Amino acid sequence: MDDQAARDRIVIVDDERDLRHIYKRFLEIEGYSCLTAGDGEAAMQLLEQEECSLVITDINMPGMSGIDLLREVGAKHPQVAVLMVSAIDDRKVAVKALQLGAFSYMIKPVSRNELVINVVNALRRRFLEIAHQRQSEKLEDLVQRRTKKLLEAKQELAVASEETVLRLAKAAEFRDDETAQHTLRMSHYCGIIARGYGFDEKRCELIRLASQLHDVGKIGIPDAILLKPGKLTADEFALMKEHAMFGFRILSDSRATLLQVGALIARGHHEKYDGSGYPEGVAGEDIPIEARIAAIADVFDALTTKRVYKDALPVAAAVDILRKGRGGHFDPALVDIFLSEMDVVSSVRKRFRDRGDQPGIKSLAVE
Ligand SMILES: [Fe+2]
Ligand SMILES: [Fe+2]
Incomplete structure (x- = not known):
């Protein structure tokens, strides 16, 4: 007897x-184990009790017809195959049975x-x-696990690159008076303006x-100038202005969008809309929009926060300066x-309030 047949x-x-x-006799001779039922209901009961592979059913029976049984088996035991037997050679019934999933007629x-x-x-x-279905399930499972791993890796990479940016910004902050709170507030103001402008959430973020990288070029400014108490000479100030191009040079040529945008902001955040800014004196829409946004955010925060060399301006006075500008x-x-968006601005101010006096010397944003 064939093992598979016995199963x-x-x-x-x-x-x-x-x-x-x-x-039953014909099939038992071939080694199959058979159960018999006189109607559809009894057959369904057997399927509930025993694990079966195949149902061979007559079509015309009192009570549940063979077609009804085929439907029920398909719904409740989809892995059981069904063969139909009929006394009448009816093409339409045969087609219907096959459409409903019968294996033969x-x-x-x-x-x-x-x-x-x-x-x-x-x-x-x-x-x-069944083998094909198991294979598909296995494949689907494999694809799902791989996709999950890929997403995790991507997420980790995103976190790592965001953190790299923050740490790079921090490296620049260590070198002068502008604190992490300034960078955070200023960056949130940038987000507010970008959102108001209508950029999608991904672009705003x-x-x-x-924008946190706007002053990263200060890394390249000598301490004697960066930390000099009091006013800078014209030459010193000219050198200080180089921080914009230094930042651009540090960040440009990257394949990462975050650093590309950072480079544009570093270069353009001291440009002025009328062309009187630096380093290149470009005007209007020749200044990248990201840099035009950062200029507003940077100046507003510098004006409204206290530094050792100056008091904080009231918000109304800073608003006035922006309006005049x-x-x-x-x-x-x-x-x-x-x-x-001053409501949102003031909630950012509250959230990232400075603690105590800030050390250091000057903010170029208010020059
Ligand atoms: Fe700057
Ligand atoms: Fe700044």
């Missing part, structure tokens, strides 16, 4: 007792050979379908993060956006 239990359903027994009288061939065929097809120092449309 494949078959349920034979027919309201004619003799036929059930004939089929036999016309009575069914010969022993025909029965066995159809059973072997149905069980083989069922075996292949990019601008916010990149519309079209001169600043992009007028972006100033308007910023000024219309």
